[in-house]
Amino acid sequence: MSNLTVHPGNPEPQLGPFDVIVIGAGSVGAPLAWQLAEAGLRTLVIDRFASVGQGSNKTAIGGIRATHSEPAKIRICLKSIEIFSTWHERYGDDMRWVQGGYAFVAYREREEQLLKDLLSVQKQHGLDIDWYDGEALREIIPVLNPEGLIGGTFSPGDGSASSLLSALAFERQAKARGAVFHYNETVIDILKHGDVVQGVRTDKASHHAGVVVNAAGPWAREVAALAGVEVPVQPDSHEAGITEPMAPFLQPMVVDIRPVAGSANYYFYQHHTGQIIFCITPYPPIVGLDRRETSVFLPQVAQRMIGIMPRLKNLKVRRTWRGLYPMTPDGAPIVGEVQGLRGYINAVGMCGQGYMLGPGLAVYLRQLITGKVDQETREILDQLSLYREFGGAEALR
Ligand SMILES: Cc1cc2nc3c(=O)[nH]c(=O)nc-3n(C[C@H](O)[C@H](O)[C@H](O)COP(=O)(O)OP(=O)(O)OC[C@H]3O[C@@H](n4cnc5c(N)ncnc54)[C@H](O)[C@@H]3O)c2cc1C
Numbered sequence: 001m002s003n004l005t006v007h008p009g010n011p012e013p014q015l016g017p018f019d020v021i022v023i024g025a026g027s028v029g030a031p032l033a034w035q036l037a038e039a040g041l042r043t044l045v046i047d048r049f050a051s052v053g054q055g056s057n058k059t060a061i062g063g064i065r066a067t068h069s070e071p072a073k074i075r076i077c078l079k080s081i082e083i084f085s086t087w088h089e090r091y092g093d094d095m096r097w098v099q100g101g102y103a104f105v106a107y108r109e110r111e112e113q114l115l116k117d118l119l120s121v122q123k124q125h126g127l128d129i130d131w132y133d134g135e136a137l138r139e140i141i142p143v144l145n146p147e148g149l150i151g152g153t154f155s156p157g158d159g160s161a162s163s164l165l166s167a168l169a170f171e172r173q174a175k176a177r178g179a180v181f182h183y184n185e186t187v188i189d190i191l192k193h194g195d196v197v198q199g200v201r202t203d204k205a206s207h208h209a210g211v212v213v214n215a216a217g218p219w220a221r222e223v224a225a226l227a228g229v230e231v232p233v234q235p236d237s238h239e240a241g242i243t244e245p246m247a248p249f250l251q252p253m254v255v256d257i258r259p260v261a262g263s264a265n266y267y268f269y270q271h272h273t274g275q276i277i278f279c280i281t282p283y284p285p286i287v288g289l290d291r292r293e294t295s296v297f298l299p300q301v302a303q304r305m306i307g308i309m310p311r312l313k314n315l316k317v318r319r320t321w322r323g324l325y326p327m328t329p330d331g332a333p334i335v336g337e338v339q340g341l342r343g344y345i346n347a348v349g350m351c352g353q354g355y356m357l358g359p360g361l362a363v364y365l366r367q368l369i370t371g372k373v374d375q376e377t378r379e380i381l382d383q384l385s386l387y388r389e390f391g392g393a394e395a396l397r
Contacts, residue, residue: 006041006211006369016208018044018180020369021200023187023223024215025049027057027163027354028347028361030170031083032215035362037177039370044207045179046200048186053167055217059323060355061240061277063253063267065102065158066127069118069395070332072383073353074125075376079360084161093169095161098272101252102158103141104396105308106150111258114395115153122155129155143249143311160253160269163355170359187216190227190344197227197343211369213345218289218324220348229338231386233326233349236285239297241320245274249311256308257396259283262296266304276315278305281352291322325352331394333357335384336368345369346386 006019020036022029025047036043049055064084066077084097106112115131122129132140134149171181182202189201190212199208216223218235250270257265268278280301297320306313328334328349335347347365350357367377382388 006371016199018042018207018209020044020211020213021046021207021209022213022215023200024055024217025052025167025171025181025183026055026215026217027053027060027167027358028217028350029213029215030057030167030174031359031362032213032347032365033174033179033181034170034177035366036369037174037179039366041369043174043179044209045174045181046185046187046202046207047181047183050183052171052181053164055219056324056326056354057163057167059240059321060163061267061269061279062096062160062163062355063102063269064160064356065155065253067102067104067122067129067153067155067158067396068353069121070383071121071125072380073332073357073394074122074127075380076360076364077353077356078126079363080356080358081157081159083359083363084159084166087169091169091173093165093172095166095169096272097159097161099157099159100269101140101154101156102255103137103152103154103252104255104257105137105144105152107148107256107308108258109150112150114257118395119153127155128157129153141250141252141254143309144254145308145310154252158253160271166355187223187226190223192227192341195340195342197341211343211345213347213365213369215347217348217350217354218326220326220346224346224348227341227344229341229344229346231334231346231348232329232390233334234287235289235324236287236327237290237322237324238279238281238352239293239301239320239322240277240279241298241301241317242271242278243276243315243317246270246276246315248274250276254308256304260304262300263304266301268305275318276312280304285327289324291324293320293322326354327351329390330392333361333384334386335361335365336381336386338386
């Protein structure tokens with residue numbers, strides 16, 4: 001059971017105008033502010049950039065899937081999909097949610113086996129997913145190269161949305177419920193009294209609250225260190241690109257997890273405005289904060305994409321960009337309280353899935369912070385604990 005409980009509107013002890021401070025207005029911090037403000041907590045979000053979502057969030061290509069191998073991530077993302085898919089109806093903001101599904105393709109027996117092996121855990125946790133042999137998969141994606149195609153999984157409930165429009169929508173709804181956002185302000189210290197967190201010091205002021213959430217993305221390790229906490233989060237860089245538009249021909253996100261020299265996997269989909277958006281996972285990883293584009297990316301990813309979808313070969317690329325994954329050793333986030341420091345919470349290490357995890361995670365973090373942790377949340381927090389064994393590696397990173 002959490003020892004954090006904050007009573008909305010009546011924090012104990014009274015430290016100032018805020019109950020909770022969230023460091024980072026990104027994929028995690030923005031929806032968290034919405035959830036906390038909705039719970040009646042006086043929430044301050046601080047970000048060093050000039051507006052919402054300007055860290056890793058805006059570099060995400062918008063993929064949202066519950067197709068994972070780890071139960072905690074499946075459950076969090078099912079919650080996220082519930083939020084994304086009903087947002088427009090509930091709040092009126094258009095996040096450009098499109099439920100096009102996800103297809104993980106197999107051109108080798110190794111990937112066929114891996115994808116088939118995951119089906120039971122995925123279905124057990126409520127994911128709508130099935131295996132399709134090559135011919136059946138080509139009914140869903142007719143433009144897939146049939147040569148060597150064994151088949152793949154398809155999960156129709158997954159989809160995509162705009163990471164910037166989402167961040168703006170979360171911020172808008174958080175503000176409407178009283179949350180305050182400070183931009184162009186950098187947290188430089190986490191204030192403590194003994195083993196209790198008291199707030200943060202920034203380059204502009206000190207702010208007090210009984211709960212401080214580290215949602216600092218690729219910079220989470222440095223922010224945790226301000227509280228004397230060590231988290232194994234290391235940024236690595238990934239490039240993405242967008243083409244000129246084409247008439248609609250592709251609904252799902254296509255993911256090829258076959259490792260080849262230079263890259264571990266890649267994924268792409270057709271945006272509702274016609275462009276193909278794509279991204280690759282370099283292997284070995286390019287560790288660090290470098291966000292300059294490279295000359296390696298386009299030839300590497302183009303060859304792979306054309307290999308499974310020859311129709312893309314004459315398409316012109318309009319723009320590329322590079323962003324950061326906040327990576328953990330096993331590919332799963334690190335979420336929850338830490339031993340020996342009351343009031344500090346990690347919401348870090350989102351790897352390549354922080355955009356899709358953010359809204360669902362916010363619902364579970366709200367439970368933790370308000371002290372209303374149910375069985376499902378407890379199980380999720382246990383799986384994402386800082387104190388777990390980091391030995392394994394997630395199959396669908
Ligand atoms: C090319 C690419 C494609 C991707 N595609 C997808 C995708 O399709 N789907 C998906 O789910 N994910 C995707 N991702 C991953 C996703 O972008 C990240 O996992 C996610 O944005 C991380 O969210 P976050 O909130 O942890 O970090 P961020 O969004 O980076 O937010 C952290 C914030 O903390 C702030 N901050 C840090 N330190 C301080 C400080 N000391 N003081 C004040 N503020 C501070 C930063 O300014 C930043 O705004 C992609 C990433 C890349 C690079």
